[in-house]
Amino acid sequence: MDEAHPRDLAASIEGLSCSLPRPSGLTLRRFTFEDRQWLASLLKINSVPEYDHLQMADILWMIDQVHPATMVVGLRHGSPVAILAARPSGPYLHLLFMDVEPTQQRQGIGAFLLRGLQAHAAKVHRSIIAEVYTGNGSALRFYLRYAFEIVGRIPDYYEQGLDAHAIQWDSPLV
Numbered sequence: 001m002d003e004a005h006p007r008d009l010a011a012s013i014e015g016l017s018c019s020l021p022r023p024s025g026l027t028l029r030r031f032t033f034e035d036r037q038w039l040a041s042l043l044k045i046n047s048v049p050e051y052d053h054l055q056m057a058d059i060l061w062m063i064d065q066v067h068p069a070t071m072v073v074g075l076r077h078g079s080p081v082a083i084l085a086a087r088p089s090g091p092y093l094h095l096l097f098m099d100v101e102p103t104q105q106r107q108g109i110g111a112f113l114l115r116g117l118q119a120h121a122a123k124v125h126r127s128i129i130a131e132v133y134t135g136n137g138s139a140l141r142f143y144l145r146y147a148f149e150i151v152g153r154i155p156d157y158y159e160q161g162l163d164a165h166a167i168q169w170d171s172p173l174v
């Protein structure tokens, strides 16, 4: 198995991120079948309202079955509050998406997940790539704060014809 693709990315991040400031009550685990309904409701708030979010959650669950360890769930006092999805893509780790429940944002959960993913990426000598909607200034600011750089612009990246910034974080060991 590709070393950048552990069977349990959540456990890998947990093991590496013990030195990072942890928001109180936050734990990580793999995405499960039972998380689909919760993920659908989160995607409905944080992504395009017209999508069939339950179908999206079903598809993401299936992808996680085929490529185990793609999705990490953040729990606060036992309840799911955040999701991160990342998988190897050529020489990179591709951060597919990251979402935190609106009521739980700005409490360091996103930073804990992202810095944990960076610690994992550094261990397996991979840079991280991601895409951010050009209109999502707060998400872009968040990534730039954690040493990502804009490396390009992808026209029509989203179905609605919207552009994305291509962003990248280089592992110090690459």
Ligand SMILES: CC(C)(COP(=O)(O)OP(=O)(O)OC[C@H]1O[C@@H](n2cnc3c(N)ncnc32)[C@H](O)[C@@H]1OP(=O)(O)O)[C@@H](O)C(=O)NCCC(=O)NCCS
Residues within 6 Å of the ligand: 046, 097, 098, 099, 100, 101, 104, 105, 106, 107, 108, 109, 110, 111, 112, 131, 132, 133, 136, 138, 139, 141, 142, 145
């Ligand atoms: C972008 C996102 C993942 C960040 O997650 P988060 O948990 O809110 O992130 P953090 O709390 O770690 O940091 C966010 C901001 O809160 C600030 N913050 C962190 N802890 C804080 C606290 N206790 N009190 C006040 N502010 C705090 C951080 O400094 C940071 O500031 P910045 O916006 O200037 O960078 C989240 O806001 C989100 O899900 N947004 C909607 C979906 C989205 O846009 N996803 C990314 C698409 S690619």
